[in-house]
Amino acid sequence: MSKIIEGLFYSESHEYVRVEGDFGYVGITDHAQHELGNVVYVDMPEVDDEVVAGEEFGAVESTKAASDLFSPVSGTVVEVNEALEDEPGLINKDAFENWIMKVELSDKGELDNLMDANGYKAMIGE
Amino acid sequence: MNNVYYGKLIFELSREGRHGYSLPKNEMSDYRMDFLPSALLRSEAPALPEVDEMTVVRHYTNMSNNNFGVDTGFYPLGSCTMKYNPKINEDMAAHPSFCNLHPLQDVNTVQGALEVYYKLQESLAELAGMKEFTLNPFAGAHGELTGLMVMRSYHMSRGDEKRTKVIVPDSAHGTNPASAAVCGLDVVVVKSRPDGTVDVDDLRPLLDDTIAGMMMTNPNTLGIFEHSIAEIAKLVHECGGLMYYDGANLNPMLGKVRPGDIGFDIMHINLHKTFSTPHGGGGPGSGPVGVRAGLEQFLPNPHVVRKDLDEDTYRYDVEFGDNSLGSISGFLGNFAVMMRAYTYILTLGHENVKNVGPLATLNANYIKESLKDVYELPIGGVCKHEFVFDGLKDKSTGVTTLDVAKRLLDYGFHAPTIYFPLLFHEALMVEPCETESKETLDAFIAVMRKIAEEAKTDPEMVKSAPHHTPVRRLDDTLAALKPVVTYAELSSMEN
Amino acid sequence: MNFKFFPHTEEDVRAMLNTCGERSLDDLYKDVPEELVLKREYALPDAMSEMDIRRYFEELGTFNVPLTCFVGAGCYDHYSPSVVNDMMRRSEFLTSYTPYQAEISQGTLQYIFEYQSMMTQLTGMEVSNASMYDGCTATAEAMMMAVSNAKKRNKVLISDTVNPIIIRVVETYAKFHGIVVEHIKEENGVTCRADFEEKVAKDDVAGVIVATPNFYGILEDYTGWADLCHEHKTLLIMNCVASALSVIKTPAEWGADIAVGDGQSLGIPMNFGGPYVGFLCTSKKLIRKMPGRIVGATVDADGKRTFVLTLQAREQHIRREKATSNICSNESLMALYVTIYLSLMGKQGLREVNELGYSGAHYLAEKLVETGKFELAYPDQPFLNEFVVKTDLNIDELQNWCVDENIQAGLKLDDHRLLLCVTEMRSKNEIDALIESVEDFINSNEEEA
Secondary structure, eight states, X not given: OOOOOTXXXXXXXXXXXEEETTEXXXXXXXXXXXXXXXXXXXXXXXXXXXXXXXXXXXXXXXXXXXXEEEOSSOEEEEEEOTHHHHOTTHHHHOTTTSOXXXXXXXXXXXXXXXXXXXXXXXXXXX | OOXXXXXXXXXXXXXXXXXXXXXXXXXXXXXXXXXXXXXXXXXXXXXXXXXXXXXXXXXXXXXXXXXXXXXXXXXXXXXXXXXXXXXXXXXXXXXXXXXXXXXXXXXXXXXXXXXXXXHHHHHHHHHHTOSEEEOOOOSHXXXXXXXXXXXXXXXXXXXXXXXXXXXEEXXXXXXXXXXXXXXXXXEEEEOBOTTXXXXXXXXXXXXXXXXEEEEEOSSOTTSOOOTTHHHHHHHHHHTTOEEEEEGGGOGGGTTTOOGGGGTOSEEEOOTTTTTOOOOTTTOOOOOOEEEOTTOGGGSOBXXXXXXXXSSSOEEEEEEOOTTSOOBSSSSXXXXXXXXXXXXHHHHHHHHHHHHHHHHHHHXXXXXXXXXXXXXXXXXXXXXXXXXXEESBSOOTTOOOHHHHHHHHHHTXXXXXXXXXXXXXXXXXXXXXXXXXXXXXXXXXXXXXXXXXXHHHHOHHHHHTOOSSSXXXXXXXXXXXXXXXXXXXXXXXXXX | OOBTTBOOOHHHHHHHHHHHTOSSTGGXXXXXXXXXXXXXXXXXXXXXXXXXXXXXXXXXXXXXXXXXXXXXXXXXXXXXXXXXXXXXXXXHHHTOOOSOSGXXXXXXXXXXXXXXXXXHHHHOOSEEOSOBSOHHHHHHHHHHHHHHHHSSOOEEEEETTSOHHHHHHHHHHHHHHTOEEEEEOEETTEEOHHHHHHHHTTSOEEEEEEEESOTTSBOOOOTTHHHHHHHTTOEEEEEEETGGGGTBOOHHHHTOSEEEEEOTTTTOOOGGGOSOOEEEEEOGGGGGGOOSOEEEEEEBTTOOEEEEEEOGGGSHHHHGGGSSXXXXXXXXXXXXXXXXXXXXXXXXXXXHHHHHHHHHHHHHHHHHHHTTSEEESSTTSOBSSEEEEEESSOHHHHHHHHHHTTEEOOEEEETTEEEEEOOTTOOXXXXXXXXXXXXXXXXXXXXHO
C-alpha cells in the first residue's frame, strides 16, 4: 500500500504538485516510485525552462524501467532539486519530500483538471 | 576454470616493454611519420596494454571459461532461437577465397562471392514466399528499420504522404516501436485478446488513411499462431497499408507456412536465429529483408543482380537503383554471416529444412505439457516454437521468475527469457530448438520441477541463487547509479 | 527425419507426441488455417554432405580472384595475427547470446569492458558503447544522438570530405528520421572553413560531422572547430579510421563531442564488406544519450568485482519507441576481435603498423609521380597511408590492366582521380610490382599512340 498525501494535486501519469502560493513543487508519487524500483537517474529540466501541462519535462530511470515525466501544470521552472543529481535514490526514500522541480504557475485554473488524494487513490485501486 | 589467478583485466597484466606482435622490417624507412606536422599528431600514445603473446592467449581462454554458449549447454532463451551452430559454417566463413576480398574489389574478380549473395537471397525468397531479398541489413532491428523504410518509400512513391503511423501489437518486442520511431513513424498500439492473439475488434477502428502498415510476428511472442492473420492482412490492405512480418519467430514456420503466402508484403529474417549463425555474444547478426513483387525497386542500395549473357552464361553485378530507399550499409552487409547461413541451407537441403519447424514445435509443446502442473500456463492449447509461463503456480513463498532463472544457472542450464512479453508479471519464455534431444529436454524438465519443489522447501536458497556460477548475483543498481565503464575510471577509483 | 542436426528418433517423436496428447507432427499445426499451410516441397537443392559443401565452395572460390589490395576507402587490408583468429573460434564466446545473465557471461562482459576501455584510449573520449554495426551506421546514430540532444533542432552539417559511402547512409537515415542534412563544401581536399563558419552561425544546427583522416586520406586541421560548434550549441562529431587514431590527433584533442567510425582497420578481415564493428565514443555528460549497450563495473553478492550491462533503461527493449536507438544485436564478437588485436599490438605495435603504412604510401606516391603521368591531387596536404593522385591516363583501362596482373590499383573517384591506400601488408616488392604494371600500361599506351 503506497502513501498518498492529502492536499496535493495528482495527475493520471503519477505526478503530484504541491502548491505554495504562486509556486508548485512537482514530483512523482510514492506509488510511481514503487512501480519503478530503484531510481538511478532523474533527467531534470533547466531553470527558466517553460513547462506545459500534459507535456514532457524530463524522465526517471530505474534499473528496470524508464518513464517520461509529464508536467501536471504550466509555468516557468524556477528551481530543480539538485540533490537528486547525486542521489536519485532519495525518490525511493520519500517521493513526496523529494520533489523534482519548482514551477511558477502560470494558470492556477489548471489545478482543477487534476485529481485530489481520494481521486488518485481510487485510480490506483487502493 | 582458473578464475582466481586469471580474474584480472588485460590492462592489469601490462608491463612496459612487453609486446605480443611481430611486423616486417620497414624497407621504405626513408619515409618517416615524424615528417607530419606535430600539430596533427596525438600528444601521448594510447594506454593500450603491453603483453606477450601467451599472456593474451591465457587471458582470453580463461575469460571464455566464464561464459556459457550453445556449445556449453541447453539455452532455452525465448525468441532468440539458440540452435546449434554447425562447425562447417565457420570453416566456410573463414575460407580464404572469400574472407580476404575487399568490398570494392573489381566486380569481375568477386563473382563467387556475388553468387553466394545472390543464391542465398533466392533461397530465402523461396523459403519465405517473397519475390526478392536484400541481405544488406546487419541485424534484425536493422532489418526492421530497412523494411519500414521500404514501406514508407512505397507510400511516398505514390504521393501518399499522410501515412505516418504504424500499428504494433502490445505483445511486440521493443525493437518494433523503436525501429518505427527511428524511421520517423508514429506507433499505434493494438491490444491482444486474452488468448494472446491480436484483437481484431480493437484493430478495426485504428485503420484509416494515416496507417502506413502493421508490424507482426507470427507466431507471436507468446508462441501462438495468429489464426486471424488472413483477416488482419485483408483489413490492413483494404485501408491501404502494408503488412510487415518480423522474422524473430520464423523457425516454427519452416516447412509449414511462408509469410509471403499469408498476406505479408515485407519481412526480415534473422540469419542468427533461424539460419544457425552464431550469436557471438550479441552479434554480428544479419537481417535480410524480403518484399513481395512490386516492392523490389525500393530495396536498399547497393544490390546484386544477375545478368544472363546467353542461355548458359551469366555474370553478377552490383547496382544502385534510382527508386531505392537509399543505403543502410556501407557495402553488401555482413557477408561472412551469409556464408554461414548459405552453408546451413545447403547442408539441410529441401528434405531437412521442412522438418525444422515441426521438430522445434514438438520440443516446445513437450516441455510445456510436462511442466504446466507446476508452472502457471496463462494460455493453453498448442503452441509453436516457444511458450510463456507466468511464474510458478505456487507463488506463496515469494520466489519470482528471476529467482527461478538464476537457480537454473546453478544446474548448468541457461535461463529462459524473463519478464518478456510484458503481458504477464512473471513471464518466463522458453524456446527449445529442434537441435535439442529428448534427453536434454527431460533433464531440463526435471530441474525445473526440482526448482519448483525447492521454492516450497527452501525458498531463501532459491532467492539467493545462483550459488555455483563463476560470480554471484550482481548489483545492477550500483552499476547504473555510478557508471564505471572504462579501465581508466576503474583504476582511478581503486587507487 | 534422420539428420545430423536432429537428435529425434522415431520413438522419441512418438513418446513426445504422446505427452502432448497429439497423434502426429501435423496435429501440432492444427491451429493454422488449412489454406495457409504450404503444400509443396521447397524448391531448394538436395542436402549436401560436408565433403560436397567443401567442394562446392572450393569451386565457387575460383571465381574470386585474389588481388593485391591498394584500395582502402573505409575497408583496410591489415594483418590479423593467428592468435586473434584462433581465439575467435572459442565457442564459449562464439555461441553465446547477449550477456543478459551476467553470472554466466563474465567472459563477454569483461571483454566488452576491455573493448570500451581501449576505444576510449584510442579516441581520447570518456565513454564508449559496446559496439555498433559499422562505421556508417555509427555515424548515422551519432547524427540522431545530436538531434535528440539538441531537442529543438533537426539540422546537421556534413563535410564533403567525409567518405561518400558514409554520407549515403547518413542521408538515408536522415531522410526517414526527419533530419535535414546540409553539406559543407570541400576546398583543396579539406573542409571549407568559411562555409562551415557561415552555416554553423545560423544557430539551427544540432551537429557537425567531419572526418579524420578524411576520405582522401588527408589529416585536416580542425583547430578552433569545436569551440565554434559549442559557441553555437552544436555537437562536433568526428568520424575516424580506428587504426590511425594511435598516432593522429584524437577527436578528444580536437574537442569533439562524439567520436565514431569503423573498427575494421583493427585487424578485422575484409570479409567482402562485413562483419566489421562500428564504434561510438562520447563524453560522460552524454552517456545517457548514447545508443547501444554499455558494460559497467559493479560487484556481486560476495563483493567481487564483476561486469554487467548497465544503463539499459535507454534501450529499445525497455524504452520502446522512446529509446535512444533501435539497435539490439550489435557486433560483439567483432569487438572481441578488436580487443584481442589491440592486446597483442599494444601501443607500440599499432604505431609501427601506421609507420609501415605511411612509408609505403609515401614511397608509392613518389614513384607514381616519377612516372610523369601522375601528380598528387592535393600536394600541400599531409596524409598518412591513403592519398589521391591526378592523371590523364584512362583510369578504367589502367585498373583493368592491373587486375590482369592481380593487382587492385586503388579506387577510381572520377575520370582523373584515383584513391590509393597502402597498409603494412604491402611489401616493397608488391608496391614495385604495382609501379611496374603502371609503367607497362603507360608504355603500351604510348606504343599504341
